[in-house]
Amino acid sequence: MTSAHPNTFAIAQQQFDLAADLLDLPQSIRAILRVPQRELSVNFPVKMDDGNTRVFTGYRVQHNLSRGPAKGGIRYHPSVDLDEVRALAMWMTWKCALVNIPYGGAKGGVIVNPQQLSLGELERLTRRFATEISILLGPEKDIPAPDMGTNAQMMAWIMDTISMHRGYTVPAVVTGKPVIIGGSLGRMExxxxxxxxxxxxxxxxxxxxxxxxxxxxxxxxxxxxxxxxxxxxxxxxxxxxxxxxxxxxxxxxxxxxxxxxxxxxxxxxxxxxxxxxxxxxxxxxxxxxxxxxxxxxxxxxxxxxxxxxxxxxxxxxxxxxxxxxxxxxxxxxxxxxxxxxxxxxxNAGGVIVSYFEWVQGLQEFFWDERDVNDRLERIMIATFEHVWQIAQSRHLPLRIAAYLLAVQRVADAEVTRGVYP
Missing domain, CATH: 3.40.50.720 (NAD(P)-binding Rossmann-like Domain)
Structure with missing residues (x-):
């Protein structure tokens, strides 16, 4: 795949700026939405199978919380950097707003090639990283999910780690976890x-x-x-x-x-x-x-x-x-x-069903797979129809139409809530 790239976060900001111009957003709202709200960088030790200790670097970025708690995956990849995580968090904000689910955008990542670690090393890395970023996590604050290089088992480790800190099981602290411990049917696909x-x-x-x-x-x-x-x-x-x-x-x-x-x-x-x-x-x-x-x-x-x-x-x-x-x-x-x-x-299907999983976890009432898939299809098709109509009526590409809808929703939430204090 390609190697020399423009800065990923600069691209995300450029896409936002185009939508902000077309929406004629006030400068005060642009200033808020153009940058992440919170960024946490951590360097943490992990004991390896050979007895040595390696220090890994990881990130958790929350872009915007105006529409609800932060939502976003955790990525394990050698190319992870802070600007990539910032961009992914911003895109999550727009994605959640576009499909109209009550989340803000977040993302996390660790600089690591997971294929080079044993299962035990991955577990120790995941649990230590979860502990480092636990100050941000919670069903009402920030809910991680799998992303590139991570999977349902790693979400189980994160849920268990946070639950051990709390002293009770907290199923809704992550999504994309195994069904046997509160995951949703249909989430993997x-x-x-x-x-x-x-x-x-x-x-x-x-x-x-x-x-x-x-x-x-x-x-x-x-x-x-x-x-x-x-x-x-x-x-x-x-x-x-x-x-x-x-x-x-x-x-x-x-x-x-x-x-x-x-x-x-x-x-x-x-x-x-x-x-x-x-x-x-x-x-x-x-x-x-x-x-x-x-x-x-x-x-x-x-x-x-x-x-x-x-x-x-x-x-x-x-x-x-x-x-x-x-x-x-x-x-x-x-x-x-x-x-x-x-x-x-x-690619919003993942966060939509993550939302379903979060709701099911909070209610402790679970749906069958057909119900999950039917709800997913209704939301995806309704969103597509809305974006298509905007694109056709304003003679715009679908991307710009989607951004107009998403950014406007987040901007409206910011204006309605106001600036504290």
Missing amino acids: ATGRGVMLMVREVARRLGRNITDLRVVVQGFGNVGGTAALLLDQIGCRVIGIADSSGGYTCPEGLDVAAMRSFSDQHPTHTLEGYTAPGVQAISNAELLELDCDVLIPAALEQQITVTNAPHIRAAVIVEGANGPTTPDADQILTERGILVVPDILA
């Missing part, structure tokens, strides 16, 4: 399911038959892998898939279920070494430029840039990842007539 729903709705709006769509997915983790599988199940032809091991393409369509099984059983949980009749190995860069109807970037930020945007051959891009398209690339795609369903809409 929620983000990918939301991406699938957006592909389906765009096809409907454009008068395309879903079974005629050729789909390319960059990223084969929880988001990309789930989206690819669900799209395959509703009749799309998935012709390209990539993960950290590289890209794989087959014009006749890939066997997504077989690829998921291969990845699940691989020691590194990747597609490294995958072969099948008719499948060609290609690079991630080549995958993004495949001739297709729908491209789903579901990996890291800044994958579609000014360098490759002129060569993208998809008719529609549905952003499964956060921030996969730079603003300059966005402009090129718009000029070329490529429709982009933005990240704050396309």
Whole structure:
């Protein structure tokens, strides 16, 4: 994937500034919304299996709390830095406001390659990091969730750590945890399911038959892998898939279920070494430029840039990842007539079902999976319709339309609450 990037937080601010200009927001509100409200940086020791102690660096950033407690994932990745976490927290604010759930945006991260640590080392790191940021966490304050490099087991460790500090079990302090300890049915697939729903709705709006769509997915983790599988199940032809091991393409369509099984059983949980009749190995860069109807970037930020945007051959891009398209690339795609369903809409399924999990945990009353999926679909489709109407009426790209709706909601909350004291 790409290497030299613009500053991620600068991109998030640039996107906000564009919406703020179109909304004619007062300078006082812009000043508040343009920066995070709280930032916590921690350096913490972890005992390794060999007896040595390593010091890791982690962050928790809360962007805005005007609409409710902070919500956002925790990322384990070697490239994590404070500006990335700031950007992700800001995007979470807009995402929550866009789908109209009562959260503000937050994000966390630790600079680490989780694949290089044992299970015991990951547990000790997770529990120590949770302890370091525990001053911010709570069901009424800040509720983490899984993100890149983290999973349901790590959320269980965080919940248990916070519960041990409190002296009683606090299920609603995290979401995305195992069902057996208060997680929600449907949470694991929620983000990918939301991406699938957006592909389906765009096809409907454009008068395309879903079974005629050729789909390319960059990223084969929880988001990309789930989206690819669900799209395959509703009749799309998935012709390209990539993960950290590289890209794989087959014009006749890939066997997504077989690829998921291969990845699940691989020691590194990747597609490294995958072969099948008719499948060609290609690079991630080549995958993004495949001739297709729908491209789903579901990996890291800044994958579609000014360098490759002129060569993208998809008719529609549905952003499964956060921030996969730079603003300059966005402009090129718009000029070329490529429709982009933005990240704050396309991948909102995860935070929507995280909200459901939080509500279920607070009430100690749990829903069945069909109820969860039906509620998710209603919110995603209603939000898509609202954004589509704004885009059509004001002749705007979907990203700008989504930002106008989200930023206005947060700005209204700030004005209504006022400035303390």
